Amino acid sequence: MPQKYTLTDTRQEYHLIRNRIIVSGVIICLLILSLLARIFYLQVVRHDHFTTLSRHNRVKIQPLVPMRGLIFSRDKVLLADNRPSFSLEIVPEQVKDLDQLFQDLGGVISINAQDIARFRTELSKHRRFDSIPLRFNLSEEEVASVSVNRYRYPGVDIVARLSRYYPLVANIAHVVGYVGMIDEPELKELDASNYRGTTHIGKLGVEKAYEDILHGTVGYQQVEVNAQGRVIRVLDRVPPIAGQNITLSLDVALQNLAVELLENRRGAIVAIDPRDGSVLALVSAPGYDPNQFVNGIAPASYKMLLSSPDAPLLNRALRGQYPPGSTIKPFFGLAALANGYRTPAAETWCPGWFRLPGKERKYRDWKKGGHGHTNLQNAIAQSCDVYFYNLAVDMGIDELSHALWNFGFGRRTGIDIGGESTGLVPSREWKKNVLGQAWYPGETVNVGIGQGSLLVTPVQLATAVAMMANRGRAIIPHLLDQASSLTAPEENRPLSDKSTDLQRQAMDRYYDEIINAMGEVVQGARGSARASGRDAPYRYAGKTGTAQVIGLPEDELEAEKKEVDVEFRDHALFIAFAPVENPVIALTIIVEHGGGGSSTAAPIARKLLDFHLLKSTNVENDADG
């Protein structure tokens, strides 16, 4: 086309656009006028009508907080209760001078600086017509004296709420956890409409893990309020749906006995039903009183808990990371058989020490004179270190960490209350990536007897024991009682799951071998825990362990068993499951600085097994007999 952009065209275009813009302007003015007319109608013509609606009879929507679900144990003991408690609440909007009010109220009931500080932080988070608690847990006298004087303080009210209470106090603190006041980060995470009116939320343990089930669904009531904000009548009501009660797999009687048997020593006990992964007992000692966290713990008490050398807030069962010591030997034994590194009959000469070829350093056996010719069964029953030093060197660190990984070490078990540590399975890659160093053969030797940088959590160890009891079937430990719908994810499947029948038969023979050896530990003539296994009316399997807390220098170890400070004394460990034929309980016991596994931890295991299997009332007599 020839010469499209002529002057006339441009002029024409300009006129066209100008006209269209003027038309748009007119349309815009008309539309804005219509909008203004509508607003004029609302604000001027119908003003009185809307003023009445807004001022005199305000319709408010109040949330109705659902009752939190209760928590029971498998033996029907109430673990978390809701108790009525009275709190003093203030609607800031109706108070002229808050400071004056605090002073006045201080003359009637006790109000400390902490209450006021907490009130002020809550104040900034709420709207001015929300009722904000100043004091919780008022005594009956306090309720009475405030009620008598209430007419003097507009905006102040006594409100009956349900407050969480944990009747068993410290024994279940690490399992059930506690609820506490909702804090800022939680406020951002949660579903704001369902938590409208809710003041507390699960912070730890079961309370946190099953918050969704326990909380319930908020209800609403539409109320008519007068100018002072007091409810005149309820117009409409959608009742809240209370949270569901839940039952834990925990056996409180067993749990209490476990706490008692630890005798105020630091430690952890985990008992799992290997058939379905139900956690029967989960003790971390010492515990603490979860009730003091519910309405905010006093800073002084909190500081005391934090600074205590016993670290009562640490959940040792889930987060405590310990060297497993000799309790790891059955697992290595099984891996050795399965991968052809040893046959059951092959013997290793134990002179009481081991030395890497071409190296000076001696690795000692706990038994000074040595065990002589030792096969696998004796090595486990008598806990021969030299056998496992040799085995570890033969297998190499890669094979060892692979075996540990297969039994679930080095990763979370997936227990339903969360917060667990992974432990540590050392490997070449780990050392290179984390420490930036090469792997030394000497470290392999130490890992062979569950020392070195190998760390496990009590719940991991118990889960691995359950897997051993199941002859390789993995479970996921869980506290919520349910017909086990949980199945282990693919990666947790045991060594032999995808193997042929022939291989499975072979695996079964290897499990027989190891489990028999663990039976010898407690019931054999030379077993390391034969003292506590004597005369048991059922067959059980166990393994002792004594874990070095710090690497004492060689010379000091040489210096026989001289009095060592409690802080440096070894941890006592014991693992067990029973009955061997049809296991219903798998146990891990760790007593920090408890000394030897056979003398300290093994007797505790026997008493717990007796209690669980025989439901006997005279536990003491049985164990002594």
Added chain:
Amino acid sequence: MGDQSLFQRLHIDLPLLLGITVLCSLGLVTLYSAGGMDTGILMRQCGRLILAFALLLVFTQISPAQLARLSFWLYLAGVVLLIVVLVAGDIGKGARRWLDLGFLRFQPSELMKLAVPMVVAWYSSERSLPPGIWRMLAACLLVTVPVLLICKQPDLGTALLVGMAGFSVLFVAGINWKLLSGMIITAAMSTPVLWYFMHDYQRKRVLTFLDPDQDPLGAGYHIIQSTIAIGSGGIYGKGWLNGTQSHLEFLPERSTDFIFSVFCEEFGFMGVLLLSSLYLFIIGRGLYMAMNAQETYGRLLGSGLVLTFFVYIFVNMGMVAGQLPVVGVPLPLVSQGGTSMVTLMISFGMLMSIHSHRRLLSG
């Protein structure tokens, strides 16, 4: 050009800048009250304002010729991103709108609010105006594709704004009146079809708009409470920070989409008149600037952007006053939030550039 002031050298239009500044200040004052006197909200909004203003300055420096060259590629990139969002976008509040780039989350539909009027203006100004019937239909297609993609997310508010942005340019470019009325009739006829494709919550909104009392606790609650807030404001309002209705009841989205009802309650009809005059001033100045641009492209784009600005205002106010269904459109430069503010400031930047670069070329 020694007699040029600093503002002229920066390509800034003083009257428009003044209007925007007063409007933003009024917006901050209202937001302080609507946000429950939370200084944190206010500071974050100030931060967004500063960022948006910086972008305005950047865009005033880009000449209309450069914008025209960019138009098509920006549009193409926008359409591709919209498709990516539909396939792999982040879901927020039940709709796929966001693209997570790692360091920032980005809404491609927001880009289209600028790219669609740009591409239509570019396409129309390629040939002399008014465009022929086929070019007109092709331009309609350019608008419809992104609008449908955004509807699919679903984000009705943005789809509406993007569509209106494209069609305002077409309108100014001289779309045939017959074709225009034909399109309006088609749109009216296709309403039942649209109803069929709507999500449940969208249908509910339309029903609620028709009869708010039908669902007073649920969706109708917004509209009832909002009209009570506006109506109880009266001629002079209840005064700043004294809006009992908005502070007492939970008027949802008080600081975002429904901020206009807080404004009405506290400043009354007088306040509404002031706010409307401010908006009208900005629109008037904007249209004047667009009209006096030198190039056809600039005139079309400028007036398209200003008309979109008006659509924002009308849809939001109409929704809050109960005249239009609830569609998620913010009150421009007043509502809390950064995405639309950035887009608006950029469009003002483009407008100033269109206006002032004319002077550079001719003078």
